[in-house]
Amino acid sequence: MTMEQLIQELKEHLIEELNLEDITPEDIDAEAPLFGEGLGLDSIDALEIILILEKNYGVRLANSAEAKPVFYSVKTLAEYVMQNRK
Amino acid sequence: MRCFVQRVMTDREVTTDLKQLIPDAAMRRRMSRVVKMAVSTAVECVGGVEQIDGLDTILTATGWGCLADSERFLRNLISEQEQLLNPTPFIQSTFNTVGGQVALLRHNHCYNVTYVHRGHSFEDALLDALMRAADGQGAQMLVGAFDEMTPSQHRIMERMGLFRTWKDGEGAVFALLTACQTEHSVAEVAGIDFPSEGLDAAAVHARYATDERTKVIWNDWSIAGCYPTASAQAFRKAVELIEQGTPEVIVYNAYQEASPAVIRVRWVG
Amino acid sequence: MQIVVSGVGVVSALGVGVEAHLEAIRAGRSGISKEPSVLRTTHRLPVGELRLTNDALKEQLGLPADQTVSRTALLGALAVREALADAGLQPHGRVGLVSATSVGGMDLTEHFFAPFMADDRSGRLRAVKMHDCAASTEWIAAQCGITGYRTTISTACSSAANALMTGARLIRHGVVDCCVVGGTDALSAFTLNGFKSLMILDSEPCRPFDEGRAGLNLGEGAGYLVLQRAEEVENPYCTLAGYANRNDAHHQTASSEQGNGAFLAMQEALQVAGVEPDAVSYVNVHGTGTANNDRSEGVAMRRLFGDRVPPFSSTKGFTGHTLAAAGGVEAVFSALMMRHGMIFPNLHFTTPIAELGLTPVQQLCEGVDLRCVVSNSFGFGGNCSSVVFTK
Numbered sequence: 001m002t003m004e005q006l007i008q009e010l011k012e013h014l015i016e017e018l019n020l021e022d023i024t025p026e027d028i029d030a031e032a033p034l035f036g037e038g039l040g041l042d043s044i045d046a047l048e049i050i051l052i053l054e055k056n057y058g059v060r061l062a063n064s065a066e067a068k069p070v071f072y073s074v075k076t077l078a079e080y081v082m083q084n085r086k
Numbered sequence: 087m088r089c090f091v092q093r094v095m096t097d098r099e100v101t102t103d104l105k106q107l108i109p110d111a112a113m114r115r116r117m118s119r120v121v122k123m124a125v126s127t128a129v130e131c132v133g134g135v136e137q138i139d140g141l142d143t144i145l146t147a148t149g150w151g152c153l154a155d156s157e158r159f160l161r162n163l164i165s166e167q168e169q170l171l172n173p174t175p176f177i178q179s180t181f182n183t184v185g186g187q188v189a190l191l192r193h194n195h196c197y198n199v200t201y202v203h204r205g206h207s208f209e210d211a212l213l214d215a216l217m218r219a220a221d222g223q224g225a226q227m228l229v230g231a232f233d234e235m236t237p238s239q240h241r242i243m244e245r246m247g248l249f250r251t252w253k254d255g256e257g258a259v260f261a262l263l264t265a266c267q268t269e270h271s272v273a274e275v276a277g278i279d280f281p282s283e284g285l286d287a288a289a290v291h292a293r294y295a296t297d298e299r300t301k302v303i304w305n306d307w308s309i310a311g312c313y314p315t316a317s318a319q320a321f322r323k324a325v326e327l328i329e330q331g332t333p334e335v336i337v338y339n340a341y342q343e344a345s346p347a348v349i350r351v352r353w354v355g
Numbered sequence: 356m357q358i359v360v361s362g363v364g365v366v367s368a369l370g371v372g373v374e375a376h377l378e379a380i381r382a383g384r385s386g387i388s389k390e391p392s393v394l395r396t397t398h399r400l401p402v403g404e405l406r407l408t409n410d411a412l413k414e415q416l417g418l419p420a421d422q423t424v425s426r427t428a429l430l431g432a433l434a435v436r437e438a439l440a441d442a443g444l445q446p447h448g449r450v451g452l453v454s455a456t457s458v459g460g461m462d463l464t465e466h467f468f469a470p471f472m473a474d475d476r477s478g479r480l481r482a483v484k485m486h487d488c489a490a491s492t493e494w495i496a497a498q499c500g501i502t503g504y505r506t507t508i509s510t511a512c513s514s515a516a517n518a519l520m521t522g523a524r525l526i527r528h529g530v531v532d533c534c535v536v537g538g539t540d541a542l543s544a545f546t547l548n549g550f551k552s553l554m555i556l557d558s559e560p561c562r563p564f565d566e567g568r569a570g571l572n573l574g575e576g577a578g579y580l581v582l583q584r585a586e587e588v589e590n591p592y593c594t595l596a597g598y599a600n601r602n603d604a605h606h607q608t609a610s611s612e613q614g615n616g617a618f619l620a621m622q623e624a625l626q627v628a629g630v631e632p633d634a635v636s637y638v639n640v641h642g643t644g645t646a647n648n649d650r651s652e653g654v655a656m657r658r659l660f661g662d663r664v665p666p667f668s669s670t671k672g673f674t675g676h677t678l679a680a681a682g683g684v685e686a687v688f689s690a691l692m693m694r695h696g697m698i699f700p701n702l703h704f705t706t707p708i709a710e711l712g713l714t715p716v717q718q719l720c721e722g723v724d725l726r727c728v729v730s731n732s733f734g735f736g737g738n739c740s741s742v743v744f745t746k
Contacts (some may be wrong), residue, residue: 017172019115040112043609047173047554055170087528116607144602149487151509156545163548164469168397176549177608177735180457181488181509186607186736193604195619198738199517202509204489210506217524241475242483280504282448314487344493 006078013052014074018045030074038073046071053077057085087216089224089263090271090354094325095131096310097123097232097258102130109135113187116174118155120234124184124258128230129191131260138192143218143227146185146200147207149314149341150233155179157238184232197223205341206280207231208259208318209349213278219265230260231315248312255311259318261325267354273328277350284346290338294350297334301327305339314341317349324351358523359591360744361583362442364434364537365687367576367674368403371415372437373691380699381719385673387560387572394542400556403574403675404542405430416498423481425460426575428491431539432498434577434683438535439499442581442588451504451531453522454492454579455514455538457679460485462543491539504531511734512641513600514538515578515682519742520598522582533587537579537683546678547573553608561644561676563669564653564715566706571643574675578683580690592690593728597628597743604737609647614655616739617641621659621729624741630727635665637698637723639685639730640715642669643676652731653711668716672702682732682740689728689744696723 001009011025018041032038035046049071053059059081061067070080100107104122107129108114117125124146129135155175162171180186182200189198197218201210208231218224235256243249264271277294285293290302309319317339324335333353340346365372368386369379379386390399393408410420412429416436431454439446463482471478484490492507504525508517515538522536540546550556550573557570582595601623603616610616625632641652649669656664670688677684692698701715728744 021111021115042112042606044116044173044177044607047552050554051170051172149489151488159549160465160468160545161472163544164472168544168548168551171548171552173549173552176545176552179549180511180735182511182734182736182738183607185510186602186738189602189604189737190607195601195604195615197600198510198602198736199508199521199600200510201506202488203492203505203507204487206489206506213530214521214524217528217530220528221524238471238475242471242480245476245480246484282502 003078003082006081007074010074010078013056017048017052028074032073034071034073053081057081059084087220089216089219089265089275090267091273091275091325092262092264092268092270093131094259094261094322095127096319096322097127100126100130107135108191110191113190116178118152118178120152120154120232121178121183121187124230124232125187127258128188128228128260132228132262135191138188138194140226141194141228142196143215143224144185144188144196144198145211145214145229147211147231147315148181148202148233149204149207151181151202152179152183153234153236153239157236205314205339205344206347208315209278209347212275212349215263216275216278224265227263228260229263230258231318232258233313233315235313252307252312255307255313255316257310257319259322271354273325274352274354275349276352279348281346281348284340290336294336294348295334299332300334300336301332302336302338305337321349328353356527357585358526358582358595359585359588360580360593360595360690361588361591362438362444362581363592363687363690364437364441365578365684366405366430366434367677367684368405368574369673371433380673385560385702387675391542394544396544396547398547398551400558401560401572402542403572405575424494425485425491426462426541427456427458427460427539428485428494430541430575430577431491431495434537434579435495435499435535438579438581444533444581446500448502449532450501451525451534452492452496452501453506453508453518453534453536454495455508455518455679455683456488456491456540457509457511457514458540458543458546459488460490461545462541465544501535509679510738511736512678512681513732513734513738513740514679516732516740516742517600519595519686520600520740523595523598526582526584533581533583535579535581537577538680539577540575540678540680542573542575555645557644560703561672562703563642563644563671563701564649564708564713565704566708568644568646568649570645572675574677576674576677576680576684578680578687580686593693593744593746595742596745597624599623599627600740602737603739608735610651610733614651614658616737617652617655617731617733618658620739620741621655624729624743628743628745630743630745632660633663635727635729636725637728638665638667639689639728640667640669641731641733642671644671648733650708653708653713657711664713666698666716668699668701670699685730686742689730693725693728693744693746697721698723
């Protein structure tokens with residue numbers, strides 16, 4: 001899978017799992033922040049994203065301060081998945 | 087103890103768009119059907135989301151709570167063998183979700199309690215409101231009741247034989263109450279009682295009526311079907327009868343085997 | 356009208372009854388075990404579990420083992436029975452019960468649901484008859500002969516503190532003459548997995564208010580108090596002088612950075628009691644051991660008490676977090692501490708939270724004169740409640 005395909009797939013998972021209404025994958029800027037501004041996600045969404053990564057890509061991520069840069073954007077998530085997927 | 091009804095509304099009367107009533111998309115997307123139903127009724131009842139600012143009391147009542155989310159989490163727990171569970175249905179399954187979400191919509195820090203005593207939950211919340219009013223803490227009170235029916239709940243109640251005489255039901259009813267009478271007051275909640283034994287219509291009349299034209303309404307589940315907080319629907323009907331000219335209405339509620347509860351509603355002179 | 360505590364009853368991982376609790380706390384023995392033994396779960400996580408099976412609890416209540424009763428109701432009945440006996444009160448029609456629970460009969464529903472999911476004609480119906488919260492309250496009332504006004508409150512982890520508040524107001528307004536108040540919650544796979552999914556369970560014994568805290572341990576238990584008018588009671592534990600319920604209104608689960616709800620609840624409860632913050636002798640903090648709660652609660656204490664934060668401790672290192680029961684269990688602890696002149700220690704503490712610099716009481720204190728105690732209980736949905744006891 002290419003990086004672009006993975007980003008597209010991650011966007012679809014986010015929309016589906018987080019119930020993002022009226023948002024299409026095209027609306028999500030892969031480099032924009034996921035939390036606070038941008039999509040405005042919060043701590044509960046972070047937990048759901050951890051599940052998305054583990055269920056779909058077998059990638060384990062702790063909910064810790066070190067994981068914070070990974071959660072920055074769809075792109076950083078995708079890069080982490082690329083490096084760590086099994 | 088007494089308080090005044092400014093408005094009372096059921097989920098079926100909500101006409102405003104959900105996105106207007108619950109403007110925060112992040113809150114909306116986590117809400118289950120019953121939470122959307124109850125919160126939107128609450129917001130429409132107070133007259134729009136900004137009006138939440140003025141509330142000093144938020145009281146909710148539910149017999150079953152957020153059943154669909156409870157069930158969703160339980161099903162996942164069993165089928166996934168306790169692994170990789172989504173926390174959202176767990177968070178949203180708590181009984182105080184609706185009260186909390188109403189407060190959260192406008193960051194209202196006021197008194198906020200949820201009563202969960204089966205068929206009495208609504209009367210218990212109303213009693214709390216009367217106490218708040220008597221204590222001078224109930225200038226603007228939101229009091230509401232909600233319950234949702236799910237396929238599993240229906241199936242379980244069916245197996246228990248509860249639908250032999252009544253159809254299943256669900257609904258949300260919210261009332262805006264004030265300690266003092268205002269020009270917009272449509273009725274007065276004049277008292278609540280929890281008699282220790284069941285009463286027949288004549289006994290209810292003899293014990294509670296203060297006027298010969300008083301009407302007694304039985305919470306017979308004919309309005310929105312059989313569910314724990316259905317007496318809130320009967321309360322809604324009582325207020326309607328007052329608006330149409332009945333001077334006093336007594337709502338008598340005996341849910342399943344529970345001991346009864348009585349609400350006395352009067353017209354405002 | 357002055358309302359006093361005339362009797363207390365408690366059940367938790369420390370055992371059944373006040374004596375078992377005082378003995379364990381004096382010995383510095385925590386009730387947290389390495390993993391559940393009664394609860395059926397795959398998780399190997401520390402819990403504050405009462406190591407008695409439901410059958411053993413039924414035996415203590417003199418019930419046949421084949422009677423279907425939720426664990427929540429069994430724990431509650433044991434504590435209510437003790438509280439009534441302690442108060443020397445024979446229930447009558449003017450005695451009420453305000454009981455709090457968040458899991459209700461979920462322990463039974465869990466057993467019902469697996470077969471029901473496979474086939475909706477299976478699963479024993481009597482197992483779900485106690486699912487709703489009111490079922491435990493009504494069953495406890497029937498067991499203990501309480502026939503007056505009864506209700507159930509569920510505001511997540513602040514539930515029992517609100518039960519104390521409602522009970523006191525019911526007496527003030529003459530709805531009842533006397534009221535048994537508190538809460539009960541059993542461990543369940545539902546709640547254990549719920550908190551696990553939120554990633555706030557510590558895999559070690561919880562460390563409330565410690566810089567290195569990593570979450571809570573789930574517990575179970577019940578704590579009830581008998582509230583009566585002062586003139587009816589000869590030697591009360593203490594006066595329930597103040598209470599307040601305020602909403603943090605920040606997030607469905609997380610507490611605000613500024614501890615708004617906690618601050619407002621403590622402030623108002625003290626105002627109701629007519630007590631200045633300076634006069635508080637001890638605070639039994641909510642102190643779950645999660646990063647978020649303890650920080651937020653600490654900020655609220657700093658805002659209210661400034662540089663003079665009174666001695667405080669979280670007792671959850673002994674019991675785990677008993678959810679809806681916590682406010683009841685900890686109100687019982689507060690009453691016991693006032694009567695016996697003790698402060699129960701905060702276990703497993705080593706380093707203060709850097710930005711707060713708050714150090715809880717770490718050793719059991721005896722011979723202290725507690726004139727005014729604040730007990731905090733906060734929950735999901737932003738619910739924050741504080742109660743104030745005075746002597």
